[in-house]
Amino acid sequence: MKFITRSVFFIFFSLLAFSVSLNAQEDNDQDTEDLVKAQKIAFFTEKIGLTPAEAEKFWPVYNAYWEKKNEIIASWKKKFNHYQKHQDELSDPQMEKLADDYIEFELQKAELLEKYNKKFKEILPIHKVMKIYQADYEFKAYLLEKIKNSGDKEDK
Numbered sequence: 179m180k181f182i183t184r185s186v187f188f189i190f191f192s193l194l195a196f197s198v199s200l201n202a203q204e205d206n207d208q209d210t211e212d213l214v215k216a217q218k219i220a221f222f223t224e225k226i227g228l229t230p231a232e233a234e235k236f237w238p239v240y241n242a243y244w245e246k247k248n249e250i251i252a253s254w255k256k257k258f259n260h261y262q263k264h265q266d267e268l269s270d271p272q273m274e275k276l277a278d279d280y281i282e283f284e285l286q287k288a289e290l291l292e293k294y295n296k297k298f299k300e301i302l303p304i305h306k307v308m309k310i311y312q313a314d315y316e317f318k319a320y321l322l323e324k325i326k327n328s329g330d331k332e333d334k
Contacts, residue, residue: 225313235301243294254283
């Protein structure tokens with residue numbers, strides 16, 4: 179019975195995401211971001227097997243995690259873009275600082291994950307916590323495949 183309920187829930191969100199994509203006239207970043215978010219919610223809910231009560235607790239924590247992770251990524255991206263534009267002009271000490279900043283960037287991501295891993299374990303059983311990480315990996319692969327396939331369609 180749980181499988182049927184989750185399947186119906188997943189199909190509902192998939193149809194919702196699909197209808198959003200059909201209704202979108204302009205191909206702007208916000209529409210794409212909203213579509214990806216809707217697909218991610220459906221994908222994760224199905225893969226993790228979240229009950230409605232778990233989902234209510236999980237999504238605010240998971241969204242806070244991604245908000246903080248995106249801040250860390252944006253900070254590094256700014257530094258890396260500067261590096262890419264000026265790499266031929268940077269001194270060795272400046273390059274060393276950037277290399278150290280990259281390690282700090284990776285450590286910040288790891289520390290954030292460690293912090294939120296504890297929070298996830300407070301609200302979900304451990305087997306579902308592991309499914310978060312699995313779903314995250316699988317969703318990235320799913321998006322990459324969609325991007326690849328959309329490129330194939332444009333080539334024809």
